[in-house]
Every structure is written in C-alpha cells, then in structure tokens.
Amino acid sequence: MKAPIMEVFSSIQGEGLLMGRRQIFVRFAGCNLSCNYCDTPESRDASSGERVSVEELHETVKGLITPDFHSLSITGGEPLLYPEFIEEFLDGSPYSALLETNGSLPENARRIAHLFDHASVDIKTPEHFSEDTRGDSTKSDISWSRDIIDREIQVVNILISKGANTYCKVVVMPTTRADYIGNLAKRLREDVDEPEKLSMVIQPCSSPGGWAGNTPRLLEMSQEAGKYMDVYVIPQMHRALGLR
Ligand SMILES: C[S@@+](CC[C@H](N)C(=O)[O-])C[C@H]1O[C@@H](n2cnc3c(N)ncnc32)[C@H](O)[C@@H]1O
Ligand SMILES: Nc1nc2[nH]cc(C(=O)O)c2c(=O)[nH]1
Numbered sequence: 001m002k003a004p005i006m007e008v009f010s011s012i013q014g015e016g017l018l019m020g021r022r023q024i025f026v027r028f029a030g031c032n033l034s035c036n037y038c039d040t041p042e043s044r045d046a047s048s049g050e051r052v053s054v055e056e057l058h059e060t061v062k063g064l065i066t067p068d069f070h071s072l073s074i075t076g077g078e079p080l081l082y083p084e085f086i087e088e089f090l091d092g093s094p095y096s097a098l099l100e101t102n103g104s105l106p107e108n109a110r111r112i113a114h115l116f117d118h119a120s121v122d123i124k125t126p127e128h129f130s131e132d133t134r135g136d137s138t139k140s141d142i143s144w145s146r147d148i149i150d151r152e153i154q155v156v157n158i159l160i161s162k163g164a165n166t167y168c169k170v171v172v173m174p175t176t177r178a179d180y181i182g183n184l185a186k187r188l189r190e191d192v193d194e195p196e197k198l199s200m201v202i203q204p205c206s207s208p209g210g211w212a213g214n215t216p217r218l219l220e221m222s223q224e225a226g227k228y229m230d231v232y233v234i235p236q237m238h239r240a241l242g243l244r
C-alpha cells in the first residue's frame with residue numbers, strides 16, 4: 001500500500017502539549033481544508049508528495065531514530081485522509097505516535113484512533129477561511145461553523161474514548177474576539193463527553209509581526225476560555241527558533 005508523503009524528518013515538537021519532545025515527523029500530502037494561515041500550504045496538494053510504501057516508511061523512520069526520540073508526529077496536509085495506510089503503518093509499530101489533525105473526518109478517525117497515544121485536534125474558526133466560505137466573524141457566535149466544529153468534537157470524543165491523550169488547538173489572530181474563544185470553550189465543555197480530559201491550546205498565528213502590541217488580547221482569550229476549560233497559550237516554538 002502507498003500514500004503521498006511530502007517529508008519525513010526529525011525535529012523537536014514545536015507546538016502544543018508535547019512541545020520540546022524529539023519527534024520524527026511524517027507529513028502526508030493532501031488536505032481537505034484551505035486555512036488561510038496555513039504555514040505549509042504546499043502540503044495541501046496531494047501531488048506535492050512522493051508515493052511511499054509502508055515498508056519504505058518504516059525503513060526511513062528507523063534511520064532517523066535518535067537517543068532522545070520520544071514519538072512520531074503523524075501530520076500533513078491532513079493525515080486522516082489516509083486511514084488505511086496509517087493503520088497498516090502504525091499497527092505493530094513499536095513507536096508512540098501523535099496525531100496532528102484538523103478533526104474534520106470522524107469516520108476516518110474512528111478507524112485509527114486506537115493507534116495513537118497523543119492527539120492534537122485543531123478547532124478551525126471563521127477567520128481561518130476566505131471571505132466566501134466563512135461566517136460572520138464580527139460576532140461572538142460560533143454558529144457559522146457548526147458543521148465543522150460538530151465534526152471536530154466528534155473526533156475529540158473518539159480519540160479520548162480510545163485512550164489518546166488529547167488536546168485541542170485554536171490558532172488565533174490579533175483580531176480574534178476573546179468572547180468568541182470563550183464561547184468555543186463553553187461549547188467544548190458542554191459537548192465533549194469527558195471535558196476534564198481535554199485542554200485547549202491557544203496558538204498565536206505565526207504571521208510575522210502580527211502580535212506586536214496585541215498580546216493583551218491573548219490574556220483576554222485565555223481568561224475567557226479558562227472559565228470553562230483547562231487552557232494554555234503556547235506559540236510555535238520551532239518557528240521562533242528556526243527549527244524545521
Ligand atoms: C500544517 S497543520 C497539519 C495538520 C492538520 N491539517 C491541522 O491543521 O491540524 C499542523 C498545525 O500547524 C498549525 N499551523 C499551521 N499554520 C500556522 C500558522 N501560520 N500559525 C500558527 N500555527 C499554524 C496548526 O495549528 C495545525 O494544527
Ligand atoms: N518542529 C515542528 N513542530 C511541529 N508541530 C506541528 C508541526 C506540523 O507542521 O504539523 C510541526 C513542524 O512542522 N515542525
């Protein structure tokens with residue numbers, strides 16, 4: 001079996017609750033969303049990857065193991081587009097794995113959630129999409145994205161129920177309303193089956209220079225989310241350090 005893989009590399013996890021861990025990243029090519037902030041836009045096109053077999057991927061990963069290796073990061077693009085390949089690759093794999101997903105494909109998640117010890121589910125917001133597809137982000141109401149958030153919450157519930165240490169990640173802009181993040185946290189608190197097992201990571205968008213003078217907004221967002229959930233504000237460490 002083969003799947004389009006854009007890159008396999010060893011680095012330090014730069015995001016979320018495994019930040020600082022040495023990981024081997026497997027970046028699948030192809031994505032079903034088009035976030036306007038995506039820092040790996042080339043990964044959205046499945047043709048940006050080389051078709052690799054499970055056996056070839058095992059060999060490549062084996063050659064990248066280091067003494068400080070902690071886990072695999074299965075990312076993309078959107079890895080949930082390739083559940084059969086991931087199932088074959090991780091089934092019987094000796095390595096712990098993190099799933100880095102946009103959470104939009106619950107049925108695919110259901111098939112492979114049991115193979116992950118860790119999971120990061122991105123919660124996409126109106127600002128993440130272009131004008132023609134997003135709702136009215138001038139309001140604090142999250143109704144515009146009900147469908148995608150419904151699916152992301154389903155994926156969170158599936159991953160937690162299968163034992164993955166799961167957190168959600170929200171990429172925020174200097175323009176993101178603090179009460180929007182508060183309402184998002186409230187919705188997650190209400191609809192996630194085991195909310196005590198879920199933390200929210202507020203991740204500042206890494207568009208250069210966007211945060212100078214806007215950081216008080218991060219405190220406001222954290223405070224609003226903290227009314228409902230365990231919350232962290234964590235920037236992308238690898239980009240600040242120039243790590244891959
Ligand atoms: C490239 S995506 C691939 C995995 C999956 N498609 C997703 O969206 O989670 C990996 C992560 O990068 C983060 N990311 C991408 N572009 C970013 C940016 N400009 N600023 C901050 N985080 C970003 C998102 O949080 C996303 O979870
Ligand atoms: N160092 C490093 N950490 C990361 N965390 C999430 C990443 C991703 O693109 O999925 C990423 C990445 O591309 N590099």
Ligand code: SF4
Pocket residue numbers: 031032033034035038039040041043044076077078102
């Ligand atoms: S879902 Fe992930 S890979 Fe796809 S466009 Fe958004 S950030 Fe990029």
Ligand SMILES: [Mg+2]
Pocket residue numbers: 039040
């Ligand atoms: Mg990245």
